[in-house]
Amino acid sequence: MMEIYRPTWAEINLDHLWHNVLEAKKHTPHKIMIPVIKANAYGHGAIQVMRFLYEKGIRIAAVSLLEEALEIREAFPDIEILMLGPILPNDLIVASKYHIDITIYSQEIYEAVKSLGLWVTCHLKVDSGMSRYGFIKPKEIALMVEELQMMKHVSLKGIYTHFATASEDETFYKKQLTRFKKVLDMIKTLPPMVHISNSSSAFKYEKEYRFTTHYRLGISLYGLSLDNPKPDLKPVMSLKSKIVQIKNLKPLECVGYGATYCAKEDEKIGICPIGYADGWIRKNKTGFVEIKGKKYKIVGIICMDACFIKIDEDVHVGDTATLYGNMISVDDVAKRLHTINYEVCTSLSYRVPRVFIKGEKND
Numbered sequence: 608m609m610e611i612y613r614p615t616w617a618e619i620n621l622d623h624l625w626h627n628v629l630e631a632k633k634h635t636p637h638k639i640m641i642p643v644i645k646a647n648a649y650g651h652g653a654i655q656v657m658r659f660l661y662e663k664g665i666r667i668a669a670v671s672l673l674e675e676a677l678e679i680r681e682a683f684p685d686i687e688i689l690m691l692g693p694i695l696p697n698d699l700i701v702a703s704k705y706h707i708d709i710t711i712y713s714q715e716i717y718e719a720v721k722s723l724g725l726w727v728t729c730h731l732k733v734d735s736g737m738s739r740y741g742f743i744k745p746k747e748i749a750l751m752v753e754e755l756q757m758m759k760h761v762s763l764k765g766i767y768t769h770f771a772t773a774s775e776d777e778t779f780y781k782k783q784l785t786r787f788k789k790v791l792d793m794i795k796t797l798p799p800m801v802h803i804s805n806s807s808s809a810f811k812y813e814k815e816y817r818f819t820t821h822y823r824l825g826i827s828l829y830g831l832s833l834d835n836p837k838p839d840l841k842p843v844m845s846l847k848s849k850i851v852q853i854k855n856l857k858p859l860e861c862v863g864y865g866a867t868y869c870a871k872e873d874e875k876i877g878i879c880p881i882g883y884a885d886g887w888i889r890k891n892k893t894g895f896v897e898i899k900g901k902k903y904k905i906v907g908i909i910c911m912d913a914c915f916i917k918i919d920e921d922v923h924v925g926d927t928a929t930l931y932g933n934m935i936s937v938d939d940v941a942k943r944l945h946t947i948n949y950e951v952c953t954s955l956s957y958r959v960p961r962v963f964i965k966g967e968k969n970d
């Protein structure tokens with residue numbers, strides 16, 4: 608584990624992560640979960656998250672990049688790794704060597720796979736309406752499937768699509784679903800894996816589907832969701848720092864770059880060693896942190912490595928400030944920043960040590 612030399616860290620509660628897995632299972636009977644651990648497991652620490660899931664018996668994961676796939680492969684020689692993102696033709700050799708299951712998402716990759724002459728395992732991606740990666744035309748897709756299934760050096764493991772509006776627009780979702788089913792109807796022999804759901808779709812609809820075998824669980828694995836009402840999930844990550852110094856300001860004395868916040872009266876300012884280089888971006892200046900069960904306002908401009916909190920007599924050097932995780936949720940921070948919870952957790956930088964908690968009594 609990374610040594611911690613400053614009191615700023617992210618707590619990753621693996622008991623909560625497991626709670627979320629079990630909760631997803633309730634909504635997806637007889638289906639196999641593919642944990643999505645791209646982008647460092649949405650900021651939570653891909654290797655440690657996978658290690659925990661591995662201990663629980665999970666032997667499959669999805670990432671986006673080949674770099675991510677190779678990092679996971681090094682740590683887990685015997686799991687299935689599905690690369691959801693695009694691969695370049697020249698990199699197929701690497702994917703083949705390290706047994707990474709690639710996504711065939713374009714004609715160029717399809718042709719490159721055909722002519723590779725090396726063993727390659729793959730999934731075919733259908734673009735059912737999101738206009739991102741994948742193929743659109745059902746007849747062409749069906750022919751591709753047949754051709755891939757006949758090739759000696761290719762194992763076509765799966766076919767899948769991805770939804771653009773699983774958490775918001777049911778009409779568009781259904782349109783995509785219909786298009787995907789039309790593709791499946793054209794295929795003589797389906798590959799062994801058929802998967803369509805992300806978190807939102809898994810919780811809302813997966814129970815109804817007879818034709819899917821797997822689902823890809825990202826954000827809700829980490830206890831977050833865009834759904835309303837939200838599923839019964841437990842947030843996995845809390846972001847914490849400590850008050851390392853307190854300044855007693857006199858009226859008109861100011862804090863931080865630009866001297867944008869100046870005291871109106873005698874005020875106490877606590878300094879936390881976390882800033883925008885940690886992913887605690889400058890727009891958080893309008894927010895709050897929680898110290899000993901009470902919310903305190905962030906003031907001044909957030910520095911690269913520090914931020915300022917307007918505190919009172921109850922706060923002392925060494926007290927823990929929770930930036931999100933308890934009274935203040937990741938969703939609160941996302942709302943403040945006009946973004947979504949995905950962006951808040953994936954933006955936490957490599958500088959913040961992740962501390963993993965396991966075996967605690969869940970509340």
Ligand SMILES: Cc1ncc(COP(=O)(O)O)c(C=O)c1O
Pocket residue numbers: 643691769804805806807823824825826827
């Ligand atoms: C292709 C694909 N599948 C699954 C997921 C997981 O989605 P979610 O985090 O909403 O569960 C993603 C995330 O972006 C994705 O790109």
